[in-house]
Amino acid sequence: MGLFSGMDKFGLKDIKNDEIFGEKEKSAEPVKEEVKKTVSEEDFLIDRTYSCPVCGKEFKSRTVKSRSVRLIGTDDDLRPKYQQLDPLKYDVVVCPHCGYSALARTFKDIYDSQKKLVIESISKGFHYTEPEGAYSYDDAIERYQIALANAMAFKQVDSEKAYLCLRMGWTIRGKIESLPKDKPGYEAEVKTCREDEDEALKLALDGFAAARTKEQAPFAGMDEATLDYIIAVLSVRFGRNDVASKLISNLIASMTVNPRIKERARDLKDKIVSGQK
Numbered sequence: 001m002g003l004f005s006g007m008d009k010f011g012l013k014d015i016k017n018d019e020i021f022g023e024k025e026k027s028a029e030p031v032k033e034e035v036k037k038t039v040s041e042e043d044f045l046i047d048r049t050y051s052c053p054v055c056g057k058e059f060k061s062r063t064v065k066s067r068s069v070r071l072i073g074t075d076d077d078l079r080p081k082y083q084q085l086d087p088l089k090y091d092v093v094v095c096p097h098c099g100y101s102a103l104a105r106t107f108k109d110i111y112d113s114q115k116k117l118v119i120e121s122i123s124k125g126f127h128y129t130e131p132e133g134a135y136s137y138d139d140a141i142e143r144y145q146i147a148l149a150n151a152m153a154f155k156q157v158d159s160e161k162a163y164l165c166l167r168m169g170w171t172i173r174g175k176i177e178s179l180p181k182d183k184p185g186y187e188a189e190v191k192t193c194r195e196d197e198d199e200a201l202k203l204a205l206d207g208f209a210a211a212r213t214k215e216q217a218p219f220a221g222m223d224e225a226t227l228d229y230i231i232a233v234l235s236v237r238f239g240r241n242d243v244a245s246k247l248i249s250n251l252i253a254s255m256t257v258n259p260r261i262k263e264r265a266r267d268l269k270d271k272i273v274s275g276q277k
Helices: 112-123 137-153 158-178 186-214 224-236 239-252 257-274
Strands: 045-051 057-063 073-074 080-082 093-096 101-103
Touching: 093 137, 101 137, 101 158, 112 137, 137 158, 158 186, 186 224, 224 239, 224 257, 239 257
Parallel strands: none
Antiparallel strands: 045 057, 073 080, 093 101
């Protein structure tokens, strides 16, 4: 902490103890105020204008500026983690007029027959106000819920619905990591969030497994090896080590699998052997 920590809330720079009296041999000099720019999440965001393919109306949705954030790593299930903010919060686009919603990368990809289903199932009675400023994790989770409701309404393919569930689970994990541990009710909130994360990821696993038997690559933009790896990781999470082991063996033995995925498969195999999750 320090004796003078938190002085910035008064518009003053932090004062160091050895600056209180200065050096004895030098006369006191006027202190120059040091102004530091505070970087906020909103500094990495822009409002992008969309034209809804269902109702035709224009609206704005927040998105992350191109190349403004730096990737610092990924979780075992390929959830990306960035230094400045969590772009997962800004993946979903919601039309506030008719309720049509999808991931930004697939927002325009909807057939006329699907548009009718959205109007019949979603648009009637729909109301939504775009959050001001940066999205909270709760804002983002609600947007994933709306997108998933749309995907169900217009009968989106299993891989895309599973991908929405996967990214929702990742977003809930991000919320857990962002919760201050001294927040009242912290443990209860984490417990609830963990249950929600498990529910989302379990749905993702079931959806991807179904897609693997009915669809052809790419699966929600992923190749076959990447999908098999994610199914394997999620299978381990939910105690299906037999399924995971078979997929991992195939990935490791394949001559065409991306080396990065193959290395991750080896790491996952080691975790299964050691009994880790």
